[in-house]
Amino acid sequence: MAGRHVTKQAKYKTRTKDPGTPGQKHTKEPPRLNLTNNQNENFIFEFENFSDLQDCRDFIGKLHPDEQPSAADLELRIKLLLEDSELQKLHKQFALSGVLTEAEFWATRKKLLNREANKKRKQRPGFKSAMLEFDRTNKKTFNLTPETILQIFSEKPAIHRAFLTYVPKKMSEEDFWTKYFKAEYILSTRNSHVAAAEAAEDEELAVLLKQDDDIVASEARQKMRRIDPTLNLEADEWDDYTHLPRDGIKEIMPTTDSPYRRSIAKEINRHSAAVLEGRVVDVLELKDTKAKAIAEALARSKQESSTKGEANGYTSLSRMIEIEDLQGPNNLPPPLLGINDARDYFDSNASGAEQMKCSLSMQEAYGSLRDSISMIKAKGLNLIKDPIVNPQVANQVFDDLTHSITTTTKHHNIGKNPLLDSWSRGVFSSSFQSHIQDSEGQQATKIIYAITSNSFAMFPKNIITKKMDKMDVVV
Amino acid sequence: MASAPSKLYADDVSHVVVLLDTNPFFWSSSSLSFSHFLSHVLAFLNAILTLNQLNQVVVIATGYNSCNYIFDSTTNLNRNFENGRMPVMSSSLLHKLEEFLIKDEQLSKEEPEGRINSSLLSGSLSMALCYIQRVFRSGSLHPHPRILCLQGSPDGPEQYVAIMNAIFSAQRSMVPIDSCYIGTQNSAFLQQASYITGGVHHKPQNLDGLFQYLMTIFATDLHSRSFLHLPKPVGVDFRASCFCHKNTIDMGYICSVCLSIFCKQHKKCSTCGSVFGQSQSEAASASDKKRKTPET
Numbered sequence: 144m145a146g147r148h149v150t151k152q153a154k155y156k157t158r159t160k161d162p163g164t165p166g167q168k169h170t171k172e173p174p175r176l177n178l179t180n181n182q183n184e185n186f187i188f189e190f191e192n193f194s195d196l197q198d199c200r201d202f203i204g205k206l207h208p209d210e211q212p213s214a215a216d217l218e219l220r221i222k223l224l225l226e227d228s229e230l231q232k233l234h235k236q237f238a239l240s241g242v243l244t245e246a247e248f249w250a251t252r253k254k255l256l257n258r259e260a261n262k263k264r265k266q267r268p269g270f271k272s273a274m275l276e277f278d279r280t281n282k283k284t285f286n287l288t289p290e291t292i293l294q295i296f297s298e299k300p301a302i303h304r305a306f307l308t309y310v311p312k313k314m315s316e317e318d319f320w321t322k323y324f325k326a327e328y329i330l331s332t333r334n335s336h337v338a339a340a341e342a343a344e345d346e347e348l349a350v351l352l353k354q355d356d357d358i359v360a361s362e363a364r365q366k367m368r369r370i371d372p373t374l375n376l377e378a379d380e381w382d383d384y385t386h387l388p389r390d391g392i393k394e395i396m397p398t399t400d401s402p403y404r405r406s407i408a409k410e411i412n413r414h415s416a417a418v419l420e421g422r423v424v425d426v427l428e429l430k431d432t433k434a435k436a437i438a439e440a441l442a443r444s445k446q447e448s449s450t451k452g453e454a455n456g457y458t459s460l461s462r463m464i465e466i467e468d469l470q471g472p473n474n475l476p477p478p479l480l481g482i483n484d485a486r487d488y489f490d491s492n493a494s495g496a497e498q499m500k501c502s503l504s505m506q507e508a509y510g511s512l513r514d515s516i517s518m519i520k521a522k523g524l525n526l527i528k529d530p531i532v533n534p535q536v537a538n539q540v541f542d543d544l545t546h547s548i549t550t551t552t553k554h555h556n557i558g559k560n561p562l563l564d565s566w567s568r569g570v571f572s573s574s575f576q577s578h579i580q581d582s583e584g585q586q587a588t589k590i591i592y593a594i595t596s597n598s599f600a601m602f603p604k605n606i607i608t609k610k611m612d613k614m615d616v617v618v
Numbered sequence: 619m620a621s622a623p624s625k626l627y628a629d630d631v632s633h634v635v636v637l638l639d640t641n642p643f644f645w646s647s648s649s650l651s652f653s654h655f656l657s658h659v660l661a662f663l664n665a666i667l668t669l670n671q672l673n674q675v676v677v678i679a680t681g682y683n684s685c686n687y688i689f690d691s692t693t694n695l696n697r698n699f700e701n702g703r704m705p706v707m708s709s710s711l712l713h714k715l716e717e718f719l720i721k722d723e724q725l726s727k728e729e730p731e732g733r734i735n736s737s738l739l740s741g742s743l744s745m746a747l748c749y750i751q752r753v754f755r756s757g758s759l760h761p762h763p764r765i766l767c768l769q770g771s772p773d774g775p776e777q778y779v780a781i782m783n784a785i786f787s788a789q790r791s792m793v794p795i796d797s798c799y800i801g802t803q804n805s806a807f808l809q810q811a812s813y814i815t816g817g818v819h820h821k822p823q824n825l826d827g828l829f830q831y832l833m834t835i836f837a838t839d840l841h842s843r844s845f846l847h848l849p850k851p852v853g854v855d856f857r858a859s860c861f862c863h864k865n866t867i868d869m870g871y872i873c874s875v876c877l878s879i880f881c882k883q884h885k886k887c888s889t890c891g892s893v894f895g896q897s898q899s900e901a902a903s904a905s906d907k908k909r910k911t912p913e914t
Contacts, residue, residue: 505642505723505726506723507646508642508643508645508646509642509719509722509723511642511645511646511652512640512642512645512646512652512719513716513719513720515645515651515652515653515656516652516653516656516712516715516716516719517716518653519653519656519657519712520709520712523704531657531658531661531829532827532829532830533826533827536824536826536827536830537827537830539823539824539827540822540824540827540830540831540834541830541834543822543823543824544831544834544835544849547820547849548847548848548849548850550852
């Protein structure tokens with residue numbers, strides 16, 4: 144905000160209907176600001192120009208307590224703007240240029256803000272991805288915070304177990320940590336003789352010095368039970384990838400001679416697993432920040448997760464790997480095809496059909512059909528005036544067919560065959576002309592008729608040959 | 619399908635399934651009388667049977683209330699003449715047809731209101747396809763089947779899906795559906811049936827020469843067709859009509875569930891009741907926006 148006061152000249156009115164300055168004609172609505180207070184009273188201010196109005200409105204808008212967003216809201220808005228370049232553009236265009244106020248701009252995007260806020264709530268703080276690193280020199284200053292303790296416990300299950308068994312029955316918490324860092328120091332020297340000597344003297348230290356192989360193995364077995372059985376576990380033998388030629392290494396390194404290397408690889412993997420698992424126990428929520436409480440809480444949560452995992456079996460696994468983006472909307476019910484009345488579906492097509500009227504009743508219609516059958520039965524196939532192919536009609540039919548064939552072939556541009564047109568027209572018309580002239584066509588039509596008569600077997604061959612001769616002449 | 623070319627007797631042997639329209643309401647208003655029609659068709663059937671000794675003909679009556687087989691040349695081996703007037707096969711066909719009509723009349727319940735209702739083309743098409751499937755499975759050798767519809771009744775919109783299904787199954791089993799429409803307007807169903815299955819559709823101009831039309835266009839076997847210039851449709855009307863206002867439309871909206879066609883966008887499909895998801899479309903548009911941003 145530039146200042147706490149904005150001074151602009153304005154006329155105060157109680158009603159909009161009041162005329163402005165006498166004698167002055169307003170072609171446009173003058174710039175007015177209408178304010179309503181809690182008692183529902185209106186205060187109308189008429190400004191000289193729109194920019195004044197704009198300034199005042201902005202100023203009042205900023206003063207208004209409702210429109211002041213909270214810090215969290217602002218953070219959310221900034222985050223949204225950073226994520227969505229289009230939104231940023233819009234914001235620049237409208238909110239920053241003053242077309243819309245900030246509040247107005249975000250009011251329309253409440254849904255977006257809510258969604259973002261919901262998303263935020265789901266996230267829990269995790270571990271730092273940096274590994275635990277204690278200064279493994281002769282100087283002994285250790286800084287143990289509840290945070291570090293939790294990390295030690297979740298990354299080193301052997302220490303966690305030892306802590307639960309020894310503290311506070313056998314030793315104090317402080318003693319435990321002293322021993323822990325001593326063990327840590329001995330391990331860092333990588334001197335197995337010293338380690339053996341120290342372990343022989345102190346049995347608790349020996350426990351801490353021991354690698355947590357057995358716990359890791361049992362955990363791995365437990366995890367195995369939850370792993371998809373189709374997964375090929377042979378391909379990666381536990382944490383140890385050194386048996387596979389990777390990263391350009393040509394020779395497979397012998398694994399036996401580098402126990403420290405292996406332990407480092409295991410530590411790194413263990414650490415990453417702990418980071419990925421996240422913080423199962425919120426240290427800040429625990430009022431008692433003593434290591435004992437942390438250890439117990441962690442043990443409890445581990446127990447819970449393992450029992451839950453057992454109970455849910457593979458379903459929990461599949462849910463775990465469910466990626467939100469890849470899931471289709473599963474809340475929509477599948478739409479069912481339920482055509483109640485088939486007529487609804489098809490009546491539309493009836494529109495094309497012209498309404499043909501039928502005057503006859505059903506009995507009459509069926510009766511006439513049966514009559515025609517009995518007629519054909521009585522008269523035989525000679526019903527139609529002899530012959531079945533009337534030369535004149537036949538000529539028309541051929542003309543019709545020729546016409547339709549030639550037009551469609553031309554239309555389709557398949558073969559521009561002038562012969563087809565001329566030949567068919569010429570041949571058929573002249574041949575049928577000749578039929579009419581010498582009545583031989585009547586006999587030709589017997590080709591068809593012969594089929595239905597006794598003479599089928601002795602079909603006169605000479606008729607055909609005669610006809611063929613004629614055709615040749617015409618062509 | 620089962621119809622491997624090696625299973626055919628020869629490439630010019632046909633098995634023709636003829637679907638005869640016996641809708642009494644159509645024939646009572648038709649310019650061509652039913653008896654004339656029958657005599658043309660009977661002559662045509664005889665001609666097919668004599669074109670090749672191995673040719674077979676099956677006739678199915680497409681009635682108003684029912685359909686039935688009225689003739690099958692494979693079981694009707696008597697090709698002699700009965701009292702000198704007509705072959706035994708023709709008379710047996712007529713006899714069966716008469717029986718069929720009596721049954722069909724008994725099945726009818728109510729008088730048609732005003733306009734001529736369609737005959738059961740979907741039923742007879744299905745019967746023909748069933749018969750053809752039996753032929754395919756009958757033995758090692760069988761003639762090449764095809765269907766010929768002799769139809770005069772107007773299209774029955776209520777049979778649309780059934781007919782289209784029959785057409786597509788005919789297409790799958792490589793059975794061409796030929797159609798000869800003898801009614802007043804052209805039939806969109808039959809046009810599409812012939813177009814989709816690779817058959818021939820024709821609407822004769824001069825019904826007195828029906829026999830000649832049938833002989834010239836529909837008598838030839840499928841092998842010979844490849845050498846002949848047969849009438850081709852200038853254009854097939856593939857336009858659909860919307861279900862809401864029954865208008866013929868070029869572009870429209872289609873329900874993604876039941877494929878009902880609408881000329882306007884609806885919130886809910888009136889046919890199957892599917893609700894067109896609001897949230898999904900919103901989400902889609904939002905993601906579209908996001909995707910488009912890097913381009914701009």
